Structures are given as C-alpha cells and as structure tokens.
Amino acid sequence: MSSILPPSERIWWNEPIGKQELVWIGIALIWCLIMFFMMPYWHIYGKQNLSNEAYQTTPQHFQVKVDAMVEKYKVGEEAGIPIVRPPAGSDIYMLGRLWQWYPILELEKDQSYRLHLSSMDWQHGFSLQPVNINLQIVPGYEMVVTMTPDQSGEFTVICNEYCGIGHHTMLGKIYVKEN
C-alpha cells in the first residue's frame, strides 16, 4: 500500500527508473514536441491562422466606421438589415449587438477582405456556419481578420457566446457570390 505510505526507500530519488517507463516517457515527449511544433509550422505553411491585429476601440467609434461602410456600399435590405457589397480586398465591418449581427455582407468568392469585428454591448461569439469558424467578440476591442471565402453560397453567423435572453435570435448573414 505504498502510495499511501512514505516511500520505502528513503533515498527514492536515486532509485533507477524502469525501462518501460523510460520508453513511454520518451515516446510521449516526442509526441509532445511534435504537437508543439505543429503550431508554428501551421503559422508558416498553413492557411488558417488568426491574425494578431486588434485595436482598442469604443462602441461609438466602431459604429461610425460601420455606418460609413453601410452608407457607401448598401445594395439592398433583408429583414430590415442593410445588405452591403464592399469592393474586393477592402476593409469590411460587422458589429454584434443585442441581438443582431449588422450589417449583412455580400462578398466575392476567392477574394480577400479585411473583416473588422467588435461588440456594441456584451460579449458575443462570431460563429460562421456551416463553415464553422468561431471567434470571440469582445466589447472595446476591434479584431481584424483577413478572410478569403473559398465557397459561394449563403452563410450564417450565429452568436455562440451567451448574451442574454434573446441570444438564440442573434443571427447574421454573409453571402458569397461567384465572380
């Protein structure tokens, strides 16, 4: 019963380690290092990396930028929310607030956009479905992600950070058109 008793050998740190444990520790350590180096590897060779670009902001400041984009590039409306078609390669904006993603974006396939995201009030979760890209949207911070839609069709932004009683009604849209 020695795991509940003091070690039988007082100088336990000098006892040799069994072969089996050494082999396992070796295998496990190699695996740990492989997993560690996969992350920097993907930063260099992989295509899905989150940028480190972010700015502190305020809801008022962010709203001004969103409104400017909406005014300039509005092409329609759906369920009272403007649909915006900004030029390929430009800076585009989406805000989360109780309980809506605003505005609806219309993008071109295989074009890159600098998507700016922030929250007007509480924390929200930007969950793009059915692609399944998930980002945390935090009030006071403006996150900039360069996104390249490589599929066309209708995509939905679900809020996946709990934001109160209407959380489940918080949906947004991104439409991707073939060029």
Next chain:
Amino acid sequence: MAQFRVCPDSGFYFDKSAESLIKVNAVAAVVALLVAGIMAVGVILTRWQEVHLLPADLFYQALTSHGINALLFWCIFFEIAIMYFASSTLLRTRLAAPRWAWAGFALMIIGAVMNNVAVLQGNSSVMMTSYAPMQAAPHFYLGLILFAVGALIGCFVFLGTLVIAKQDRTYEGSIPLVTFGALTACIIAVFTIASGAIILVPTFLWSIGYINSIDAEMYRIIWWAMGHSSQQINVAAHVSIWYLIVGVLFGARPMSEKVSRSAFLLYILFLQLASAHHILVDPGISSEWKVFNTSYAMYLAVLASMIHGLTVPGSMEIAQRAKGFTKGLFEWLRKAPWGNPVFSGFFLSLIIFGFIGGITGVVMGTEQINLIIHNTIYVPAHFHATVAVGTTLAFMALTYLLIPVLFRRALFLPWVAKMQPYVFSAGMTLMILFMLGAGTLGVSRRHWDMDFTGAALSFEYPGTAYTMMAVAGVGGVLAILGGAMYLVVTVGSLLFGKKLDEAAGLLQSFGVPMSAENYNISQPERLMMAPKLAVEEHGSGGFEAPGTFALAMTLMVCFVVYYFINWDYLASVWPLS
C-alpha cells in the same frame, strides 16, 4: 488534546476533529452534486430539441446553477475533504487549527448558499463565467468570494497539518505519494484562489457601483486563471485518488516514486498555463503567447498526465501479476474486481479521462484548431469527459471506500452501487461522444434553441445535428440516472446503512463477494510497515507491465490519428490570416 480512532477494517487513523471535518465537507459536496444533478435534468432535456423542456430564462438559470454547483461547489468541497484525509489520516497526525478549518467550512457554506440564492432569484443567469460587462447581482460575486476565502483557509489548514506531522515525526522520510498529489492540488488551489480574488473582488465592487467599468478582455484573461485552474485542482486531486485506490485495493506501490512525483511537479509548474485555452480566438493576444501557454510550454503537463496514465494502471498490473495473474497481456485486468464500485469507478474514470477527455482537450487547445471548436458544444463535451467522468467518477469511487471506512456504515443497496459506475459512465460517454459530433457540425454551447425561433433571419442545422443532440439527450438522462443512483446509495448509507461497530471486513460492507487475495485491504499493523513487494520479473522483454504498455500505445495511436484528422478538417475551412 487530539483523539484518534483507528478504523478496524482499513487501519486508517482518524483524528476526531479531522474526521468530523472530512465528513461535513463530503456531505456538503454531495448536496452540491444533488443541486447540480437536478439542474442537469433541465439542461439536457432542453438541449434535446424534440423535448425542449424549459423556457429560455429558466434554461439559462438552470445552466448557470448546474455549472457552478458541479464545477465549483461539488469539486472543491470534496477536495477539502480529500486534503484533510491525505494530511491528517495518511500521516497519522492531528489536524492543524481545527477551529480555523471550521471557520473556513462555514464561509464556504455561506458563500455557496449566497451564490445559489442569487442564481435562484433569477437576476444572475450569467453562466458560471459571468463574463463582464454582463452583470450579476452583487451577492452572486460575494458568495463566490466568501466560498474562495473559506477554501483558502482549508488549504492553509492542510499545509499546517503537513508541518505538524513533520515536527511530530509521525512519518519517516518523505510524505506518501497520495499526500504529495494532494499537496500539488493545494498549491494549484492557492494560485487559483488568488487569481479569483484579483478578478472577482473588483467585479463585485463594480456590481455595487464603486468601480465604473471592467475591461472585458482583462476579465476573460484573469477569470480563466481561476476558472481553468480550478479544474486543474480536480486533475491533481483525482490522479491522487487513482493512486490511493490502486494502493488500497491492490497493495500497488508506485512503479517509481521519482517518476510519479516528477509528473506532479510538472503539474505545479505548467498546468495553469492552460487558462490560455479559453482565449485562443480572442482579440489582441499574440500568437507567441497563445502557442507557449496553450501548450503548457511544449505540452509538459500533458506529458505528466500521460506518465500518470501509464504508472497508475502499470502499478496495478505489477501488483496483480505478483499475485499470479500472469496469463497473457490482460489477465491482471480481466481478474480485477469489476463488481466492486471502488475499482470499476476508478478504472472507468481513468480510461474515459484519458481516451476522451485528454485527447479532445489537447486537440481543441491547439491554437489554430480552436478556430473550428471554440464555444461549440464540443467544449462541454470535452469537460464532461474530464470533470464529470474523470473527477466526479473518481470521487464517487472514493465515496464507496469512505462510507465504510470513515462513516462506519455498510453500503445501502450494494447492488445499486455495483451498477452505478457503469450506468453513469455509459450515459456520460454516450452524451459526450454525440456532443463532440454535434460540436463538429457547429452546434453552439449555451444556446437555448437550435431552431432560432423568433430570429429575424433563419438558419437550419443539418438533420444529423438534431439526431446527435437527441442521442446526447438520451445519454444525459442515463448519466443523471447514474448520478441519482450514487446519491441514493450515499445518502441511504448514511441514513439507513448498517452500522459497522467492529471489524466487519470491507468485503462484506461492500456486499461484494470476492476472494480475499484479490482484494487486498491490509491490516492495521501492515500499515505501520513499509511494504516491500518483491520486484520480480513477471512481464516480458524487460517490461514489468506489458498489458498497460499495450493500452498506453493504443491511446497514443488514437491520439495521433484524431489529432491529424482535426488538422485536416481545419485545412478545409476558409483561409484566414
């Protein structure tokens, strides 16, 4: 003057004040589990979309209560009991400052009740995480703060008890491995509670209007230094229990004291870095920081868990082989006491924690892979494998040992106890696997309605997602049944269990007929001497525990395959930079 009782069956020494404190903390833990279990009914039956039991407000309220009672109150009350047991009982010494220990317990109770009242009043449905700037009632935060202060006092009582044992020379040489593991848990707990104070005290002041605002990102970073670390207390505690159970049931000695203790040391050094897992897709945090922290500095804490995963069953295998169960790779395991809930609970906890909890945790904690998993229902699936099976089932298994040893009662309805670990872990595993699947399809966690009723826009999940959530619902109901069986046995034993006045033989008290030699509860006098198990070569190829090694390699293969499957999945989503 301290008074002692010696358990005639197990030979454990109980200091009277420690004994009472272990009992009350364990009972408080079980009450918290009861509340968490009741709330779980509402949560799982609402997420099962075809049932959709609760309205939105009650659902979020139940989810908040379920999370806090299960993850904080159940686990930490039980861990305080374990710390007192691992210090006072295993070192055969009096408990330091029992009055402080009682004061700490009182604070924990007051805090837990206050927090529960706040949640039940309905204006604090903010989830366990209570992310600012969403605000709860002031007594929600105050309750947590008082609970944490009480737990901190418990930690210092534990440390004080170690000092007393050392001074009084109640043991020779180093503290036992299990106590060492409890010490690891205690050190992590102190770090956890300090982080909790740093974030919850200002948040409390904000809730009563003394502070203007709380930065939402700062809140997340520091809150998770508490939130995730508190689950690391659980890991250290339940790994210690695994060692305790193989020691008590099989007379197993650690394969190597040095290796097992070094693994605990790696926990102390690196485990808390994993708080970063929660902020991998947050704004404003650099990739370098994420990569270093999310990997526990090159996965050194994962290495530690993989070591425990080998040495715990390995030491059991060696002890079993020494008793003659040497046929093939797995006779030692086949001939284990599967009808004894202490064993089955422990072993299922180990397997499910390792194969499901461990692997999914590392995968979703990978910086880039987190993009396809963050805040989906994959996340609660992972932590149900670690906490609800790994920790909770280990605690349940220990309870079945403590009822006769500590409370001196025979198990009530032993056949229920015998089935309980199987029912509970089967239900949990079913729920977990299908929640993992639903998460991969993008189903959100903490979400009342996957039909999005009332939304201006619309979205439909694929039919498979609904099927998966329904199967998860069935699994969840089964798991709740397993939890209820535990509560019936535990509460029933304390109220109606046959009193054990004299040495009854633990075999009988479990109601499990078993041959004495494969159930190795030692006599009091045997406890006094250090066991010297002959280190004979029973294995093959110089491997003392070849069966365990085969299990470990199976784990490794699953791990590698699943890891790269997820990279492949990530590579298929829209390019981001």
